[in-house]
Amino acid sequence: MSEPGHALTVWIGNQVAGHLHHHPTTNRFAFAYADAWRKARGAFALGPQLPLKAPDDPSPDQHSAIVRQFFENLLPEGDALDHAAQAHGVSKSNLLGLIHALGRETAGAIRLTAGDDVAPLTEEPEQLREVTREELSQRIRERAQRPFSVWDQQVRLSIAGYQDKIAVYEQGGRLFLVNGGPKASTVIVKPVPTRPALASLPGNEFMCMQLARAAKLPVADTWLEHVPEPVLFVKRFDRRVTPTGVERLHLIDGCQLLGLSVGMKYERPYGDGPDVRNIRDGASLRALFQAINQHSLQPAVDRLALLRWAIFQVLIGNTDAHGKNLSFFVQPSGLSLAPAYDMVCMPALQDAQLSSTLAMAVGNAFTVGEITPFDWAQLGQEAGLRPAAMAKQMTGLIDKVTEALTAASQAAHQGGVSQDTIEAITQHVRSACDRHRMAAAQVQSIKPTWL
Template identity: 30%
Template sequence: MIKLIVWLNLEIGRPVRAGELVVADPDPRGGLQGQFRYAESYLTSGTGFALDPIHLPLEADLLEVNRPQAGIHAVFEDSLPDDWGRQLLVRRHRLAGHARRPPQLLPLLAGDGMGALSYSSSDRVPSQQTPVGGRKLAELQRQAMLFESGIATPDEDLTLLFQAGSLPGGARPKALIQKNGTAWLAKFASSRDHFDVVALEAAAMQLARLSGIDTPQTKLTSCGEHKALLVERFDLDLQKQTRTHVISMKSLLGVEGFYYLGYQDMAAVIRKISSYPAEDLLKLFRQMVFNALIGNTDDHLKNFCFYCNGRSWRLSPAFDLVPDIGRNREHVLRIGSSTMPPDRRTLRQEAKHFGIKRQARADEVIDTVLSSADHLETVFTSCGVPEADHDHFSRDISRRLKRLHD
């Protein structure tokens, strides 16, 4: 049996005991049965809020979870890294196959994961590591490439990467750093890249801002012989010494494995839990149009999330915006009734699900987003997108743009 205390850290250095997770030993088929209960002190504090406003209501009852593969509610699994960071966690702690399930990984995060939750197996509050500074970027990039290559490497040659790279989500190489008093997610090139993904993501984020989309600030920086994209973390404010609680749309929608959902499903979540639904619906509609424009087909549910500062729930800024680097053509999420690239008519029909009732207003929002394509060449050039990538994605986006104008 595994017992974990869940801590909420909205104010750095002042953790609050939010509740307790209990996960039974695996059943004969390997399934895990878990439970969560809010701490009485949290319930009576007057400042507590539901960690998952849909699946974990703020009440004294024991809250069971029916996720036998994980054994914990999805909001807690959101704290864990995905492929890249999880591989590093396994390597760093030399975890055998039977010791890699979510309840076993949570206490290894200490107090440094994404969002505001941390976990401990005792009453002792998880301690934070010394943050990695921005001056170590080139060394982090070198260690990331070394780890990704699969070349046998002593652990001592990966120490910096273990410290900074085993916490963030996603499948690509990245690390958490601090630079000039700001917390950043540093995103590196991968040896498996067929395009300059770092430059393309930098360009996509810049185009998104030109479209009126709320995104974190980004900086493209040299990193030894390579470059890295720094994305400001919206879950951690070092100046104010605060964190925000984060939960993915995947967790809020309660889906597992393969799913066939769309932007309308996320709009329904916004209407249900957002403190400012009209604003957040418009934000999501803009992002849907932008994803259709640039061919961001990697629009899965973990690339959208809500955050809570203890007072209100809001749709997060847009992140992980890239053109169709996987040449998938189909989106993960449906736009209208299909995952194929939409046309103008589809976007107009979708608008009503986002609170946009007049076609003239829908066209205004759509055209504002599409106008960012006027800056495509300038932005690609300023971000150092290689000529071959520039030509390939300019043609692809032009085809999508024509479809969205017709």
């Protein structure tokens, strides 16, 4: 399907997986796997929307849309995307230019280089540039003058999302920017936001992640430091340190899984106004459950993990839990749900004036206050559970979260989280657990035929 034009080489590890093409006149994109990659032992597709054996039916325009949607999901959003475009002198709408600029260190295993370069990337000379805590603090304070994502005239961010962050290699507590060679970033650094109303966000996210871990949910490792500004460190689960370097593990996010553009990461992609609120074409829990059924290595295991993730978001009040806040490891035999990340108690950010609309509905409810036992039962049905089994899952997780609050509060206190933030999160979660424990009792009485 490729057309003449410009191309980037797409790598998985040290192997050329394929080539990404763009034709400037037609503005069409195309992706073609390399023959050697398709025939290689252990080869896998970049994602379900880009199978190793291309289907016969898509038109060039349809294929272009699929390719664009997949690769644009590798890019940052908001100000970070503006800074990346400005730093590299390309238009914010120039996908190929941005992918070329940022494609050496994306989420997952994909790396992109210009043209038909086939020299292994690990043969490049390795350069590790240390970032001290003092320099980190200085750059946090200078964000009004210098974008945080740009270090040494290079953009150090190729991870989706709005929040300020950079990716670094961590070794023995020291932080390094990576320039070439077999190493890669292993930690994401998320400083306190510039907006004063979000000053408690690093501590808030840290406590929520600790709460999830204490409740036995699979989550990314996190720790909180004060440099003296609060900074959240998140260990990358798509990286594995080896004796010879860092192995990149391939994964995709929920939008890439569903074949949706970044603009469709919310179930109501056009907002919740009265004239558009019924349009639910974006990422949804229902669609994710269906995709798991179709592509997961262990559908029952991943359905249950996604369901528990969704219940937990309601308990902590994380209304911004959207399609790009879920990731899936990609293997030759199928997908598996990756650990959770980006979990925040929104009601504890009291002065931030954030939306109360759920990014993805529970049943047909788009606010926590609207969720009825019937909505919970409907979510359970989407996960393949009868109402009694759904009620059992709800009660079990609610009990674990309630019990885990003490450990999470202690971890937050030891991490330097303010007592106000700890108390706000604790109070909200306890109240939510009490409310939804009562709802679970009603879910149990719902007959499957009513759904």
